[in-house]
Amino acid sequence: AQSVTQLDSQVPVFEEAPVELRCNYSSSVSVYLFWYVQYPNQGLQLLLKYLSGSTLVESINGFEAEFNKSQTSFHLRKPSVHISDTAEYFCAVNGRGSQGNLIFGKGTKLSVKP
Amino acid sequence: DSGVTQTPKHLITATGQRVTLRCSPRSGDLSVYWYQQSLDQGLQFLIQYYNGEERAKGNILERFSAQQFPDLHSELNLSSLELGDSALYFCASSPDFGGSTDTQYFGPGTRLTVL
Numbered sequence: 001a002q003s004v005t006q007l008d009s010q011v012p013v014f015e016e017a018p019v020e021l022r023c024n025y026s027s028s029v030s031v032y033l034f035w036y037v038q039y040p041n042q043g044l045q046l047l048l049k050y051l052s053g054s055t056l057v058e059s060i061n062g063f064e065a066e067f068n069k070s071q072t073s074f075h076l077r078k079p080s081v082h083i084s085d086t087a088e089y090f091c092a093v094n095g096r097g098s099q100g101n102l103i104f105g106k107g108t109k110l111s112v113k114p
Numbered sequence: 115d116s117g118v119t120q121t122p123k124h125l126i127t128a129t130g131q132r133v134t135l136r137c138s139p140r141s142g143d144l145s146v147y148w149y150q151q152s153l154d155q156g157l158q159f160l161i162q163y164y165n166g167e168e169r170a171k172g173n174i175l176e177r178f179s180a181q182q183f184p185d186l187h188s189e190l191n192l193s194s195l196e197l198g199d200s201a202l203y204f205c206a207s208s209p210d211f212g213g214s215t216d217t218q219y220f221g222p223g224t225r226l227t228v229l
Contacts, residue, residue, distance in 0.1 A: 032215050043116060043204060043220035051215050090157065094214040101147060101170050102218065104157040 002027040002093045014113050016081055021076040021108045023065075023091030030096040033074040035065055038088045038107075047089070050074065057101035061085075086112045117141065118221035120205050132193040135224045138209045139186055139207030145169070146188040147208075147218060148180055154192040163188055164211045192226070200228045 007022045025031060032051050036044040048059040055067040065076045071092040074091060088109045117140035127133055139146050144199060148160040160171035163182035174180075177195075182188045202225050206218040 036220075041222075043118070043222045044206075045116065045220070046217050049215075049217065096214060101159040101162055103159070103174055106156040 002031065002103045004086065004091050004093050004103055006091055006108050008108050009106065010111065012111045012113060013031075013081055016027035016080045018079050019077065019081050019110065021087045021089050021091075021110065023072065023074045023076065023105060024092045025072050025091075026096055027072075027093060032094045033065075033067060034092040034094070034102065035059075035063070035074070035076050036090045036092060036104075037080045038090065040087070044090065047076075081110070083112050083114060085110060092095050116219040116221065118205060118207050118219050120203075120211050120221040120224050122224060123222065124227070126224050126229065127195060128229055129195055129197060130180045131195050131228075132150045133195065133226065135190040135192070135203055135205075135226070137190070137205030137207075139188070139205075140209075140219055143207035143219070144186065145208045145211060145216070146182055146186070147206040148174075148188070148190050149204040149206065150201045151180060151204060151223070154187065157204075160190070169211065197228050200226055202226075 003026045005024045034049045035047040037047045038044045048057045048066045058064045063078045088107045090107045091105040119138045121136045144165045147162045151157045160174040162170040180190045202223045204223045206220045208216040
């Protein structure tokens with residue numbers, strides 16, 4: 001079985017500041033890792049995912065996440081945030097060889113202030 | 115817009131009632147997933163269908179059931195509703211049988227309020 005812990009429920013930050021949203025996972029098997037974003041009053045959208053290969057994965061809008069197997073982490077970072085990044089971010093895991101249902105963390109609300 | 119549609123957007127009903135939530139997956143997607151999002155439990159997987167057949171089951175109550183029809187749309191039926199069933203219900207779809215690497219595309223959700 002897998003589980004995901006997002007350590008911060010809310011992260012307030014000023015515009016153009018860097019941000020890190022933390023995610024740790026637990027699993028007895030190898031995993032695939034995902035970050036989804038939920039903008040206000042919308043469904044979830046995939047931001048990026050780690051399947052294999054390079055441990056650093058990037059999204060098209062400047063976010064990146066690094067898979068760290070020894071620390072069982074998949075933290076999401078952005079060097080300079082915009083007001084439009086205000087949303088809730090969910091880390092999710094799926095065990096290799098398991099069914100497709102995702103195990104989500106509780107989410108982190110990122111609030112970017114001007 | 116993910117291409118996944120869900121109806122209705124909002125549903126207000128009373129305890130003990132039964133409701134049906136509807137989901138149309140993206141064109142060509144064969145897998146449909148249902149998730150429940152609540153303040154206390156977060157996002158929880160309920161059930162998955164692939165091409166009309168149940169493929170995986172999560173924390174779905176016995177009062178809840180789902181099916182996927184030949185045209186691939188899916189319905190989630192919630193019966194004997196309780197206050198605690200109030201939540202946002204998401205449907206997601208993916209192109210294939212739902213392997214663990216698949217990207218899931220989420221609909222906008224149906225907000226259910228049980229009074």
